[in-house]
Amino acid sequence: MTAEPAHPPLQRTTYRHGDLRGALLLAGVEMARAGGPDAVVLREATRQAGVTPNAAYRHFADRGALLRAVSDAAQGLAADRMEAEVASALAGSHADPVTPDFARRMLRGVGTGYLGFARDEPGLFRAAFSVPDHLANSAAPAKAGAAGRSPFMILSAAVDAYAAAGILPPERRANAELFAWSAVHGLGMLVIDGPLRGLDAATVDAVTTRVLDMVERGL
Amino acid sequence: MTAEPAHPPLQRTTYRHGDLRGALLLAGVEMARAGGPDAVVLREATRQAGVTPNAAYRHFADRGALLRAVSDAAQGLAADRMEAEVASALAGSHADPVTPDFARRMLRGVGTGYLGFARDEPGLFRAAFSVPDHLANSAAPAKAGAAGRSPFMILSAAVDAYAAAGILPPERRANAELFAWSAVHGLGMLVIDGPLRGLDAATVDAVTTRVLDMVERGL
DNA sequence: TCCAAAATGTGTACAATGTCTACAATCACA
DNA sequence: TGTGATTGTAGACATTGTACACATTTTGGA
Numbered sequence: 107m108t109a110e111p112a113h114p115p116l117q118r119t120t121y122r123h124g125d126l127r128g129a130l131l132l133a134g135v136e137m138a139r140a141g142g143p144d145a146v147v148l149r150e151a152t153r154q155a156g157v158t159p160n161a162a163y164r165h166f167a168d169r170g171a172l173l174r175a176v177s178d179a180a181q182g183l184a185a186d187r188m189e190a191e192v193a194s195a196l197a198g199s200h201a202d203p204v205t206p207d208f209a210r211r212m213l214r215g216v217g218t219g220y221l222g223f224a225r226d227e228p229g230l231f232r233a234a235f236s237v238p239d240h241l242a243n244s245a246a247p248a249k250a251g252a253a254g255r256s257p258f259m260i261l262s263a264a265v266d267a268y269a270a271a272g273i274l275p276p277e278r279r280a281n282a283e284l285f286a287w288s289a290v291h292g293l294g295m296l297v298i299d300g301p302l303r304g305l306d307a308a309t310v311d312a313v314t315t316r317v318l319d320m321v322e323r324g325l
Numbered sequence: 326m327t328a329e330p331a332h333p334p335l336q337r338t339t340y341r342h343g344d345l346r347g348a349l350l351l352a353g354v355e356m357a358r359a360g361g362p363d364a365v366v367l368r369e370a371t372r373q374a375g376v377t378p379n380a381a382y383r384h385f386a387d388r389g390a391l392l393r394a395v396s397d398a399a400q401g402l403a404a405d406r407m408e409a410e411v412a413s414a415l416a417g418s419h420a421d422p423v424t425p426d427f428a429r430r431m432l433r434g435v436g437t438g439y440l441g442f443a444r445d446e447p448g449l450f451r452a453a454f455s456v457p458d459h460l461a462n463s464a465a466p467a468k469a470g471a472a473g474r475s476p477f478m479i480l481s482a483a484v485d486a487y488a489a490a491g492i493l494p495p496e497r498r499a500n501a502e503l504f505a506w507s508a509v510h511g512l513g514m515l516v517i518d519g520p521l522r523g524l525d526a527a528t529v530d531a532v533t534t535r536v537l538d539m540v541e542r543g544l
Numbered sequence: 545t546c547c548a549a550a551a552t553g554t555g556t557a558c559a560a561t562g563t564c565t566a567c568a569a570t571c572a573c574a
Numbered sequence: 575t576g577t578g579a580t581t582g583t584a585g586a587c588a589t590t591g592t593a594c595a596c597a598t599t600t601t602g603g604a
Contacts, residue, residue, distance in 0.1 A: 161553050239520045285536045292511025301458045317504045320543025340569055380582050
C-alpha cells in the first residue's frame with residue numbers, strides 16, 4: 107500500500123540542496139493531503155527531497171515543527187478556497203455601503219468555502235485545523251493564502267461585515283467568530299474524520315445548509 | 326517525559342492472564358486519557374498488563390482494533406457525563422407531558438455534558454470522536470454508558486423531546502441531531518485540539534453559551 | 545585574497561513501535 | 575484421558591524519530 111514517492115528522488119549534483127526547507131514542506135503537504143497529519147513522516151520527506159534523514163534537522167527542530175509548517179501551509183490553501191467561494195458568493199453585489207444581504211452572502215461564502223475545503227481535501231483540512239495552536243497565531247502570515255489573509259482573517263472580515271450591515275449588535279460582536287467557526291468546523295470534522303464519515307453527499311449538503319442557516323440566525 | 330506505567334506490571338502467576346482483553350482496553354483508555362488517540366500504543370498496553378507484546382494479537386487484530394475499542398469505551402464515559410448533566414438540568418422538572426422548557430433543558434444538558442467531557446477529558450474526547458466511524462454504529466452497545474445509551478442515543482432522545490414538545494416541526498426533524506452535534510463538536514475540537522486551545526475558561530464558557538443558544542434557535 | 549566561522553549535508557547508531565512466524569503452555573470437552 | 579482449540583512466549587524485522595560526530599560548502603572580515 108506504500109506508494110512510490112510522489113516526487114522522484116531527483117538526483118542532485120550540488121552538495122547544497124538549494125531549497126531544502128521548501129522541498130520538505132512540499133513533501134509534507136503532499137503526505138498530509140494523502141493521509142492527514144499522522145501521515146507526515148520526516149524520513150519520507152527527506153527521501154522525496156533526495157537527502158539524508160538528518161538534513162531535515164537543519165530546517166526543522168523536529169517532526170512537530172515540520173508538521174506545524176505543513177499545518178500553516180494547509181491553512182493557506184484553505185484560505186484560497188475560502189476567498190474563491192466568497193468572491194463567487196459576492197459576484198454581482200455592491201459592497202459599499204455594506205448591506206445585510208451582502209454580509210450574509212459573504213459569511214455564507216466563508217462557511218461554504220471552509221466546508222468545501224474539508225470535503226475536497228480532508229487530509230489537508232485535518233492537518234490545518236487539528237494541530238494544536240493558539241488563537242493569537244491565527245493571523246500569522248504563514249497561514250495566509252495568495253490574497254494575504256488567513257482563514258481566521260477572512261472569517262473576521264465577514265463578521266465585521268455583519269456588524270457594518272447592522273445585523274450584528276455591537277454587544278454581541280465580541281468573539282462572534284468563534285462560535286460561527288465552531289459550528290462549521292464541527293460538521294467538517296464529524297464528516298471527514300468522525301462518526302459522520304461515509305454519510306452520503308446529499309445528506310451532508312442538507313446538513314451543511316442547515317448549519318449555515320443556524321449560524322445566520324444565531325450570530 | 327515518559328511516566329512510569331500507571332499500573333505496575335503486576336506479577337502474574339498463572340500462564341493465562343484471566344482478562345487480558347479487559348486489561349489492554351483499560352490500559353488503552355488510560356493512555357488515551359493522558360494523550361489522546363495517538364498515545365495509545367500497543368506495546369505499552371501489553372507492558373502494563375504484564376504480558377508479551379504479541380499476546381495482544383489474540384484479542385485485537387491490530388493497533389487500530391484496540392484503538393476502536395478504546396474509542397467505544399471513551400464514548401461510554403462521555404455518555405455517563407452527558408446523562409449526569411441531563412439529569413441535573415432536568416432536576417425538578419416533570420417529564421409528562423413534555424413541555425418546551427423540559428425539552429430545552431434536556432438538549433442543553435446534552436450539550437453541556439458533551440462539552441464538559443471535552444474540557445475535562447480532552448484525551449478521551451479525541452479518542453472517542455476523532456476515530457473514523459460510521460453513523461450506523463453510533464448506537465452500538467459498546468458505546469453505551471452505564472445507563473445503556475450511547476452519546477448519539479442521548480442526543481437523539483433530546484431531539485425527540487423537542488419534537489414531542491412541538492418546538493421542532495416534523496419537516497425539520499430529519500437529521501436534526503447532526504447539525505446540533507456539529508455545532509457542539511466543533512467548539513470542543515477547536516478548544517482542546519485546535520486553534521482555540523489555551524483560550525481562557527471564561528471565554529470558552531461564553532462561547533459555549535452562545536453556541537447552545539444558537540442551536541436552540543436554529544434547531 | 546585568504547581563511548576562520550557559520551551553514552548545510554552525511555554517516556553511524558540507538559531505542560521504540562507495529563507486526564510476522566514459529567513454538568509452548570494451558571484449557572475444555574468428547 | 576487425550577486431543578484440538580485458546581492464549582502466551584520467543585525471536586526477528588522493517589520503519590521511525592532523533593542524537594552525535596564529521597564533511598563540505600558558503601561567506602564575511604583581515
